Amino acid sequence: MSKNPATGKIKIMLICCFVLLGSLIVTPLAASPNQSHSQSILLAATGPSFDYIVTILMENNGYCEVITTCGGGGPYQTSLAAAYGLAGTCQSDSACSIGGYSAIDHPSEGNYVQLISGDDYGFTGDCGYCPARTSAANIIDRIEASGRTWDAWFEGGSGSGTCSAHPPRGGDHYAFITFTDIQTNPARCSHLLSTTPSTDTEFLAELNSATPANYIWLTPTDSNNCHDTAMSFCDNYLKTLVPKILSSTLFTTKKAALWIQYDEGNSSYPSDFIYATWSGPVVKTGYVGTGSYNHYSYLKTLEVIWGLSSLTSNDANANPMTEFFGAITPPALSTTFTISPSTPIVNLPVTFTSTTTGGASPYPISWNFGDGATGTGASLTHTFTGLQSYTVTETATDSSTPTQTATSAQTIPVVASLPLSTSFTFLPTNPTVNSPVSFTATTTGGTLPYTISWNFGDSATATGTTVTHTYATAQSFTVTETATDASSPKQTATATHTVVASSSLTGNFDNTWYINNCPGGTETISNGVLQTRQSTPGGGSNSYGYCTAQRGTFPWHSTVGTALPTGITSVTVSFNFGTSSLYKPIQDKQEYSPQTRLSSAKETWPHGDYQPTLSVLSQESRSEQRATCSTLLT
Template sequence: MSLTLRASLAAAALVAAAVVPAGASTASAAAGPGHYDHVFVIVEENHGFTDVIGNPAAPNLNALAKQYGLATDYTGVSHPSEPNYVGLLGGDTFTVTSDNAYYTQKVDKPSLISQLDAKRLPWKAYLQSLPHAGYQGICFPANCNGAPDKDPLYVSKHDGIQNFTTSDNPRDWNNQVPVDQLDRDLASGDVPAFGWVIPDECHDQHGDPPYCLDSGNVDNGAPATADPQDQRLVATGDAYLGQLVHKITSASFWAKGNNAVAITYDEGDDNTGGGGQVATVLVTSHGPRNAQDATPYNHYSLLDTVEQNFALGCLAHACDAATRPLTPLLAPTGSAAQAYRALPVPSYATPTPIPSEPVTTVNTPISQNGWAVQPAPYIGTGDNTFGAVAAVSKNDVWAVGNYLPDAATANQDATLTMAAHYDGTKWTSTATPNPGPNFGTLFGVAAVPDKAWAVGVGVALGADFLPHSVIEAWNGSAWSVVSAPKLNAQRDILYSATAVNDHDVWAAGIQQNRTGTFGTLIEHFDGSSWSVVPTPNPGTFGNQLYGISADGPNSVYAVGQRDDAHSDTPLVLHWDGRCWSEVHVPGADAALLQSVSVRDGEVWAVGQTDDSTHQAVPFVEHFAHGVWTEQTAANLGAPFSDVTAVTATGKDNAWLAGTYYSDAAGKQVPALAHHDATGWHPIAAPDPGSGDTVLGGLSTAGGQVWAVGFAKTAAGRSPLIELHQD
């Protein structure tokens, strides 16, 4: 018998062993996979095996599973997301137990990446919505977390490489690139041996307000009765997956030698194996076809598979005797290489009738250091969050945000806008219209006597289901949606507003063009209509605005971040009565400004640093006496802070607010700091939450300072309003 025939028969036996009844083991069929020249791993999010296998919302995943190979007993290794990505690369979750910032959960161990580096094998991480190679922030766009919660598109918790200290070097940072680089590499034929492909949160079936729909109730094996919102997310992610696999398998390298794409999910719905059963599909150029493998596998098995393929040795639990490589789904069979043709996905409408829910009051009478929790209106029984506050006087204060409806007729996963008013005696909920039935959030508010404007984002029913800016106005008796400029943008969101008077109102935010780049957005109300005012975009890879404040008609400041290769720095713009221009401020790479307050020519802008070196600590830019200075705010005693608000209260006097992670409390706690002539001083704020407590907005008037946000309890997020009186 010839060696060629013997090899063919052996390969055929492996494929036969792979197609087995559920519960049977094929691990002993062979010692290891054949050598693969290129291996890509694509990671999807938060859906169990039965949520997607057999689900008509995922035609591409199911077609690939049927045409190539499916592991039918594969599990994640932990909950939530981040430890699964770490486990996929390191063979253990180590000390990573949450989705906290990677630089607070460092792993001083080798990883698959350091193994590849040691062997000088080329690799790249292709990260969708990453602004540029080497980006070290925990999210992008960089305004994430806070109150209301803002999921970004790119998140470092869905990477895992950055957790490992062995990858904290320029070479490994620069190998983490935007996913657009994949198209160029496939076209040029310069394809790395290992590709780590991570879709963003709108395309990995995770869900991502305010950039796209949130996840809903997964189908749990019953797609016919599945939540249409989650079905739409699954379909959107599946369409992107189909295109990814099409691009890879259509490239010229695919038919040359052995090549594979592994598709897996980070975690499922239950605790099986530590992270729940998930679907894992192996697509090969010349390997098995129509194969199923019922061997018990997990993320350590996939790591072991890649390590054995490239002769890298093994790491942690990938070395365990019980850990088996996914050999039966990779054994070369001589099958012809074919380009996968992506299938169309079904469309799912997600209507959300606007509910009518009772308003009650949540009251937690806690006082500390001059701050006191106030009774706050509470809509329904779901999450309620305030994110911005505007004080006109002691008797006229507005707060805005969002809430989750709980009415049976509502989509309980879609946020709706909310607003409340303080008349000097109590807070009262005021009904706000929702511009679209899918979700809406108010991020900013500005007010003058008897009038107010709230800005944010909403998604209306439409072909793209993408978010656009929302502006609502209070006319003294009711809120209404007002006409906003229609932009030629993929997405646009307004985050902050400020008013000089009732005919001079400004709003600031971001707009994403059709190619995916983010730019600044400022709109102005002249008493009759809103219009877009041209603004600079100095950053090479994008620009964002998150805060705006006016000191008069000829002095308005807006702040955010500009993105340049290896240098993401604070962005400050100034309106002088004629045009907007960039203000050059001192300072700090990898810093973000989220809020600004101007008073009598003095400017305070606050945010935080955010990268591997600086981590996330409060960051302040201050303008006084014609000079900008960079300040380090009070050390809040934590490695992670999110500073979201500032308000100027007098000469050299200001408050900042946000949240920081407390090791002692094991949660996010409210951050407050006060600046006087001697500098910044941390102030312990009342914390009524048993879970995370976050302050999102500040405002002052009449000797009072208001702070708003949410306090998480066993029942969910409760609205939080705190008051400080001089």
Template sequence: MRLNKKTGRWGSRARDASASAVRRLSVFALICLMAGAMVVVSVPPGRAAGTGQFDHIVILAMENQDYSSVFGSGTGSSTAPFLSGMLPYSSTIPNYHSYGEGISGCSAACYTAVSSGGTWGVSDGVGSGSVSQTSIFDQLSTAGLTWKGFCENGCPRGGDHFPSLQYASTYQSPNSVITGTAFTDPSDPIYSEMNSASPANYIWLTPTDSHNMHDNSVSSGDTYAQQLLVGSGTINSPAPGSVLATGLFTNSAFHTLLYIWWDEYDPSPNLQYGKMIKQGYISQGANYDEYSTLHMIEANWGLTPLAAAANDPTMSDLFGASTPLPLSTSFAFLPTSPLVNSLVTFTALPIGGVPPYTVSWIFGDGSTATGTVVTHTYTSAQSFTVTETAKDSSTSQQIATSSNPVTVVTALPLATTFTVSSNPVVNLPATFLSTTTSGTGPYTISWNFGDGSTGSGASATHTYTTAQAFTVTETAKDSSSPQQTATSTSTITVSAVLSGNFGTCTSLPQGWSCGNTNGLGSSSVNIVSGVLETVEANPGVGNDNSYYYSTSQKGVFPWSPCQAPV
């Protein structure tokens, strides 16, 4: 495959010969036309001009995770089974440095760096159109290439996570699209773009923080990526209405690179997928960063590298054919302490060889199953040896196995902790609250307050009479047979008086203000030497949103703003 520099089209010697045939066919068509016949010759659309490996790129921007949390050491992680399942078809860089070359000010600055070759003093809260620098979007337009940016469901993070909004030249462009729906909604405009006859050469996708692993877990973000990219299908057979099922990825006339990119962290996760990418390839590159990503895109289309990108490598080792690694496999299961008669999910993580893989399971209790992700229920409490076998699709088929013990229990181990009301004070009741999990409820809770006193119940109160440190022990027992017991111990310090200062009348807690007595006659609220004092002539009248009440005599309001006067 090579680029014809005169035409800007991809081709080969075979294609050049085909072009000659087309020219001969054109002459034949002219003869036929003279004879009153019409011949229509259809030629597939040409790819974008350039010297690189792809004619389209889709960047899916994810957030705030370490590489190992998503991809382990490069062979996968049980917390991200779908994305890990893409690794045999993809390349990845375990030592990709989002904070490379002194990049700081992220999130926003990482998006700036990967799109313009510098950070230019940008930090979170960047204003729309506030960056007056040349960006990849300007470069593409100048070169006659097209781009589109899509920001999901209202784009709540604005330019911080959507780079085309940062630049003065593009923030008002119709190519910067803020959608009103989730990308996983089949009506979202990303699908009409990706299914069009001429999709943009460069497409940027910014999900919301509830989808991109910023505010949600790795496993939740992995589920979102699966729904977005393949829906209910698989990598080899994506479901209609998913990204990998669009014409951009299924039309043989296109060479589209999918780049799943995470901002921040060092090293940060990344994955490159497409027919020009080495499959199952783990890059040993140790000096790749945001500027390398930009330079890779610029080099692909023969664009002059911007700013710091000029000094960075183009990650060229990701492209081309690769010799498959030897097949190996491992598996994960959740929950890690499964209960009797409860569903356990097993996920195979084969790597190397030639995908797709065939996976079979032996669960150790006489049951078997097939599939990359399977579920099983154990009916007795004991340890079972689970064996997973993976076979690849190579001509001389490779086989790999992995075995691990799975211990099934009748109940999860009992665990308990407790909290105590802040700043316990002599002669004032302190409240202790137990939080007990697992085991078998109901639970029995007992307390040793460390001063010779005891108590019981999930919530208990105790009043200390001396100011010192006490070791409090809470003991929880469940209702299983045999019974489980768990304890929690903490040292608390009891003060002689509450310390602190309410400050001036402009910074009172609970909505107080000096003289605000909620309209109650003969009542007052004042600060005297930093202590809040109240006089209530009509006890019990009013509500707690205004203040707490004492008797008709003046009371001293303690430092804790939610405690009644004494």
């Protein structure tokens, strides 16, 4: 039999075509809503259609209980699907003229397990909270192995972020806790997260964060997901939530897709058709899918787009829903830049840094500095040599096709020097008389070198960047620091602080001393230091009480009054809280221990010995008293 030349040419052409297809992904042809139910192919360039996916699972409604064109009660869900992509055109919950997405099991649990593992593993009875039931592989294994991240949210419940995570329906509507390598792994349990049912605040916060997970799941409550409520209720729930998702930072700046589906309808597999829709910036608009899909297609789509290996033969043989993703239009390109220092100085380098978003990276950046100089790069330096204002223009281009361009411009004044500015610090911050205080000035701007002078408020002065001064009296002083630069004409800047110098005596009470009922009713022990205060204030009196004495049951005995040296305005007394002490710390209070009191005690101070007189109280019953532990400022 002779060969047909035409047949030979056809074979050659087909071979060439398949060679050319070697580097391309074969996906179903995008069909318009009016196309007939036929299967063909679309050649799409390699690369993921989305980098992020958000999945929301609804409950127990077939296709025509949702879509209004066949009697459903979900007008918002119908409009969302019409705007983006809907899996199939169906005339009933069990019949579709174009494509369709079928649930597999009844009741719920098996469907949820299938969606993240490729099998129901016999879990088809709605066990409730039955964690760690299988060690089978799941989609989280594949996601983490690929270097991607994930978070699985549930509304309400308890144990967020822990291995005690307990969604309201247990694992029936949240299969992540079904798998041992998730539910018993603390690192993975930290991704089992609860969100507020009424607002989904925490869930939405992730979508608006700087680092959202690549794979995000949401299980609504049984009210919000239509399990326990009418279609109108959950349609309004999605009407409120979905716009917040689509307007989030994730969906306005990233390649993100939103997948919403019901877990099961009212028919039987393979014709248990349910509402299943894709939406978001990477999804074709006004599109009806022509392929035949089921729960395993959800997994297959992730596996194809993200290059993940299959989990079972079920997802390996399923149809991926890649037909819903066409050419992606990148977000609009925008760019801005910052300079450092914010006010450039002539003949000194200035750093320019651009920030570019949108478009497709990488971003080539070019600069025009307004003085005839140019440059390239996201960050670079330039030195201006003239005292004038320059208009600096930054231009960013992206790597999309066609290329996008964005510009940013600023008018920048160049000065000879920055305005002179000065400030100072002093240590210690609570100085005492006859002890040195260190003052340190910090000066910027102007022209070096700087001359620093000081007025300490007590008629004393000094010069230098760092100086010390000792106050002889206990009072408040206004300290003024003056900085002068070397410019012509000279610039001057000043700084002032109020410094309070106080007097202090320190000594050790022995264990016969106790807090008594000093004026005000509260005696203070702070960090083991008994803070004392004036017992008879007023009229410039220097008569102070140590606020310590022997104490018994009512009436308490009087405080010990001791005249302090002239000029003393406060007394700080160290108190030993050793094991023999009658006071011992308990959190922020001091505990009073009843003991037999001694008749006198001697206290040694740097200014001499004082012999206070104490009343004798012996063998009296004692009542426990407590003093608040807080700092008393004088």
